[in-house]
Amino acid sequence: MRAPGGERITVAFDALGAEGGPDVVIPGVRAAAEDGIAVRVFGSPSALEPLGSIDGVEVVACEEVIGNDEEPVRAVRGRPGASIVRAAADVAAGDSHALASPGSTGATMTAALFALKRIRSVQRPALAVQLPVPGRESPVLMLDVGANTEARASHLVQFAHLGSAFSESVLGVERPRVALLSIGEEAKKGTQLVVDAHEALAGSSAIDFAGNVEGRDLLEVEGEVDVVVTDGFTGNVVLKTIEGTAGAVGSAVGRAARSNPMAMAGGLLLKPALGSLRSSIDPDGTGGAILLGLRGVAVVGHGSSGPEGVANQIRVAARAVAERAVERTEELIKRSGVGRAEQRRSAAAPTVADETAVDAGSGGEPEAGS
Amino acid sequence: MRAPGGERITVAFDALGAEGGPDVVIPGVRAAAEDGIAVRVFGSPSALEPLGSIDGVEVVACEEVIGNDEEPVRAVRGRPGASIVRAAADVAAGDSHALASPGSTGATMTAALFALKRIRSVQRPALAVQLPVPGRESPVLMLDVGANTEARASHLVQFAHLGSAFSESVLGVERPRVALLSIGEEAKKGTQLVVDAHEALAGSSAIDFAGNVEGRDLLEVEGEVDVVVTDGFTGNVVLKTIEGTAGAVGSAVGRAARSNPMAMAGGLLLKPALGSLRSSIDPDGTGGAILLGLRGVAVVGHGSSGPEGVANQIRVAARAVAERAVERTEELIKRSGVGRAEQRRSAAAPTVADETAVDAGSGGEPEAGS
Numbered sequence: 001m002r003a004p005g006g007e008r009i010t011v012a013f014d015a016l017g018a019e020g021g022p023d024v025v026i027p028g029v030r031a032a033a034e035d036g037i038a039v040r041v042f043g044s045p046s047a048l049e050p051l052g053s054i055d056g057v058e059v060v061a062c063e064e065v066i067g068n069d070e071e072p073v074r075a076v077r078g079r080p081g082a083s084i085v086r087a088a089a090d091v092a093a094g095d096s097h098a099l100a101s102p103g104s105t106g107a108t109m110t111a112a113l114f115a116l117k118r119i120r121s122v123q124r125p126a127l128a129v130q131l132p133v134p135g136r137e138s139p140v141l142m143l144d145v146g147a148n149t150e151a152r153a154s155h156l157v158q159f160a161h162l163g164s165a166f167s168e169s170v171l172g173v174e175r176p177r178v179a180l181l182s183i184g185e186e187a188k189k190g191t192q193l194v195v196d197a198h199e200a201l202a203g204s205s206a207i208d209f210a211g212n213v214e215g216r217d218l219l220e221v222e223g224e225v226d227v228v229v230t231d232g233f234t235g236n237v238v239l240k241t242i243e244g245t246a247g248a249v250g251s252a253v254g255r256a257a258r259s260n261p262m263a264m265a266g267g268l269l270l271k272p273a274l275g276s277l278r279s280s281i282d283p284d285g286t287g288g289a290i291l292l293g294l295r296g297v298a299v300v301g302h303g304s305s306g307p308e309g310v311a312n313q314i315r316v317a318a319r320a321v322a323e324r325a326v327e328r329t330e331e332l333i334k335r336s337g338v339g340r341a342e343q344r345r346s347a348a349a350p351t352v353a354d355e356t357a358v359d360a361g362s363g364g365e366p367e368a369g370s
Numbered sequence: 371m372r373a374p375g376g377e378r379i380t381v382a383f384d385a386l387g388a389e390g391g392p393d394v395v396i397p398g399v400r401a402a403a404e405d406g407i408a409v410r411v412f413g414s415p416s417a418l419e420p421l422g423s424i425d426g427v428e429v430v431a432c433e434e435v436i437g438n439d440e441e442p443v444r445a446v447r448g449r450p451g452a453s454i455v456r457a458a459a460d461v462a463a464g465d466s467h468a469l470a471s472p473g474s475t476g477a478t479m480t481a482a483l484f485a486l487k488r489i490r491s492v493q494r495p496a497l498a499v500q501l502p503v504p505g506r507e508s509p510v511l512m513l514d515v516g517a518n519t520e521a522r523a524s525h526l527v528q529f530a531h532l533g534s535a536f537s538e539s540v541l542g543v544e545r546p547r548v549a550l551l552s553i554g555e556e557a558k559k560g561t562q563l564v565v566d567a568h569e570a571l572a573g574s575s576a577i578d579f580a581g582n583v584e585g586r587d588l589l590e591v592e593g594e595v596d597v598v599v600t601d602g603f604t605g606n607v608v609l610k611t612i613e614g615t616a617g618a619v620g621s622a623v624g625r626a627a628r629s630n631p632m633a634m635a636g637g638l639l640l641k642p643a644l645g646s647l648r649s650s651i652d653p654d655g656t657g658g659a660i661l662l663g664l665r666g667v668a669v670v671g672h673g674s675s676g677p678e679g680v681a682n683q684i685r686v687a688a689r690a691v692a693e694r695a696v697e698r699t700e701e702l703i704k705r706s707g708v709g710r711a712e713q714r715r716s717a718a719a720p721t722v723a724d725e726t727a728v729d730a731g732s733g734g735e736p737e738a739g740s
Contacts, residue, residue: 214610
């Protein structure tokens with residue numbers, strides 16, 4: 001895969017973050033490399049030895065990892081040798097084009113924010129996931145799923161623009177339809193936050209605003225919405241609720257299929273067809289979440305990714321580079337004028353420091369893509 | 371079914387609120403009456419004519435209904451002849467013991483609040499649903515699912531007590547385990563609202579606080595939690611997300627079973643076993659939501675209830691009367707001391723008027739039980 005400049009795209013991958021270890025990383029990176037993506041793998045050279053012989057893959061020796069239980073801001077600041085910090089720095093230095101990590105979500109977001117910085121006039125980066133909708137061709141992009149625990153209406157408006165730009169540039173959706181997650185379709189339904197954001201979005205000409213959607217519309221096959229915007233707390237709870245519900249229903253189908261011999265025979269006959277359903281709702285299929293609003297590409301994979309999940313994280317990162325996602329987002333944000341009022345206000349009062357722009361400390365651990 | 375005083379329990383039922391009309395109301399009320407519950411049915415005597423001959427059932431002539439699209443506070447105030455207003459007044463006057471309605475959720479909540487009033491020191495009533503967990507014996511009680519769009523930490527603490535009291539008295543759970551919905555298990559995860567509520571609940575001895583749960587834990591068969599507390603916005607979004615996800619996965623299984631002849635044979639063999647799954651996640655099975663915190667019993671059914679849903683709404687209302695749910699909730703709230711600080715503060719500043727205690731106007735239309 002080629003960068004807009006014509007050179008091969010290189011992704012910095014934090015191998016130490018993968019819970020599955022080398023058994024998952026080696027085949028995953030190999031699959032991505034077979035697609036023509038160069039990968040700089042931050043991890044243990046001895047454990048990742050088989051990767052050394054693959055064209056375009058380079059293992060950068062690194063043994064230090066930031067765990068899920070560490071306070072992200074302190075850990076990223078205090079441990080410059082940690083794999084995620086070094087991988088992010090690699091992108092900032094221009095040695096890689098994009099960052100992908102299945103490690104601690106908080107640490108990945110923090111390291112990416114510190115190293116890559118925000119796009120001018122973007123107040124808060126947002127974490128976006130592609131919700132796989134069984135039976136629907138294109139996934140629904142939902143953001144924020146946990147980069148910010150609390151949000152202001154102006155943040156939600158920016159999330160709408162960030163999501164729209166990503167959907168158009170990377171997912172190939174022409175003029176994406178953007179909706180707000182609420183508890184009713186009417187403009188006045190929801191919290192004050194949602195009502196204010198609705199009003200602002202309804203008056204925006206830069207994006208195609210579809211109004212409010214409800215929780216039950218998210219996985220609607222016939223849904224006409226491409227991007228769903230919400231605050232990071234609600235988005236994270238919803239993402240995990242979808243995962244939990246799909247899992248519970250799936251297990252119940254499994255139990256039903258074991259309940260008696262006739263059902264068991266039925267289950268066996270049905271199994272191959274259900275397999276494709278399982279893969280269509282598997283978070284590995286979409287490669288995890290992407291942190292939008294930065295001056296670089298950062299993909300936040302699921303810690304429990306399998307090989308396919310690892311490969312897809314790297315593929316998503318490379319595709320975002322190839323499609324100039326960051327540049328196109330910058331253009332859209334600039335054109336839309338979102339953030340200008342905030343910027344004027346910021347001239348008087350100091351802006352939120354980048355250190356607190358991601359709620360890495362008190363915020364959620366979104367376990368993106370889950 | 372007998373009230374604590376020994377007399378037969380009478381439920382006021384708003385028949386005009388049922389979308390399915392008499393076809394649903396007649397068999398539903400009949401089934402409830404067969405369980406020994408007396409029902410005063412507010413609706414059209416000619417349409418409900420077959421109910422006239424059933425022992426214990428009385429049709430109260432009423433032709434006026436408040437629709438889903440009406441602003442609840444204005445409608446309830448301005449239309450004393452509407453079925454839900456009259457049914458609620460019937461309970462307040464002592465002619466019925468409890469209210470059940472499958473009509474407009476906003477109008478039902480508002481009419482119930484105006485007629486029945488709040489329990490002393492309860493700041494906000496909350497709407498609670500029983501989440502049917504496939505494979506688990508007892509449902510999980512989640513509240514608030516939409517009575518209040520915004521909440522303060524003190525409200526969440528009260529919701530915990532209201533939910534605990536209902537779970538113990540009506541659902542028969544001994545010392546219910548109560549959790550907060552958040553984005554991580556740690557006490558500091560989540561919005562400031564959740565963090566503050568966590569701290570207050572952790573220090574409470576009146577309930578058994580289990581800490582935070584995440585979205586994926588809600589339908590966990592092995593879950594050790596009986597009551598999940600959240601604000602009305604999040605609860606409503608989550609409830610509808612569960613419904614939408616279960617529906618999407620269910621449809622996908624159906625599509626898989628039609629995808630080829632082998633799968634079709636499998637689907638047919640599996641169908642009987644899947645039927646019990648469907649009924650176990652059917653919102654009709656739990657009879658809808660219940661408005662907690664009032665000095666009377668009010669059950670808010672699903673508008674699209676079938677006959678079983680109607681019968682279960684009435685059964686839940688009657689059971690709450692038989693089990694003295696309101697009295698036991700009052701005792702628990704009093705014993706816990708929750709709300710005392712608020713009451714002292716209220717002596718200086720006027721309390722929130724009952725008229726605004728349910729966000730019926732700008733708030734959600736929770737379509738309870740869905």
